[in-house]
Amino acid sequence: MNEEKFENLKNEVAFCKKCVLHRYRTNTVFGNGNPEARIFLIGEGPGYDEDQQGIAFVGRSGQLLDKILAACNFTREKHVFIGNILKCRPPQNRTPSTDEIIACLPYLESQIELIDPEIIMTLGATALRGLTGKNLKITEVRGKWMIWNNRIVMPTYHPAALLRNPNLKKDSWEDFKQVILKYRELVDPDHACKYI
Numbered sequence: 672m673n674e675e676k677f678e679n680l681k682n683e684v685a686f687c688k689k690c691v692l693h694r695y696r697t698n699t700v701f702g703n704g705n706p707e708a709r710i711f712l713i714g715e716g717p718g719y720d721e722d723q724q725g726i727a728f729v730g731r732s733g734q735l736l737d738k739i740l741a742a743c744n745f746t747r748e749k750h751v752f753i754g755n756i757l758k759c760r761p762p763q764n765r766t767p768s769t770d771e772i773i774a775c776l777p778y779l780e781s782q783i784e785l786i787d788p789e790i791i792m793t794l795g796a797t798a799l800r801g802l803t804g805k806n807l808k809i810t811e812v813r814g815k816w817m818i819w820n821n822r823i824v825m826p827t828y829h830p831a832a833l834l835r836n837p838n839l840k841k842d843s844w845e846d847f848k849q850v851i852l853k854y855r856e857l858v859d860p861d862h863a864c865k866y867i
């Protein structure tokens with residue numbers, strides 16, 4: 672990891688005015704976790720709490736994500752970096768526009784290049800479509816490893832979808848279990864998880 676480039680990128684994001692969303696933001700949300708992490712989680716974009724605090728996934732979705740990560744025995748401090756397709760909150764949390772995604776995507780691509788994760792996980796349809804540029808259906812592709820830019824990607828539901836529809840939690844857990852197994856295979860064979 673090139674720390675200088677990472678800090679420069681963070682700075683660039685903090686002053687970004689490439690799309691209209693800079694007018695509405697309180698803070699940019701660059702992403703959080705370990706820049707040396709081997710797992711890169713991608714969400715959609717900041718919500719109200721994230722915009723207020725400048726930290727990714729700190730609202731209700733984030734709290735659920737933290738519970739799931741804890742069940743995997745993954746921590747933000749060590750195992751994951753959490754970023755988003757968008758670094759600024761869309762007003763009223765509306766779905767990001769194509770223009771906004773196109774403007775912001777190079778930041779995510781640079782983050783991925785610098786962190787160089789072993790495993791990527793997209794959370795929700797916007798993250799999946801934003802990253803791949805394909806109009807994929809989350810219900811059809813979740814739980815199946817995909818290849819993007821020579822990297823392996825596990826698409827799964829967004830935690831907000833699990834909050835809206837708890838029936839999805841079972842499938843979501845299957846997807847995270849696959850990530851645990853892949854982490855053991857590629858990163859740490861001794862990674863403990865009491866559930867798998």
Ligand code: URA
Binds near residue numbers: 715717718726755
């Ligand atoms: N939802 C997201 O997609 N990202 C966040 O950072 C918070 C909520």
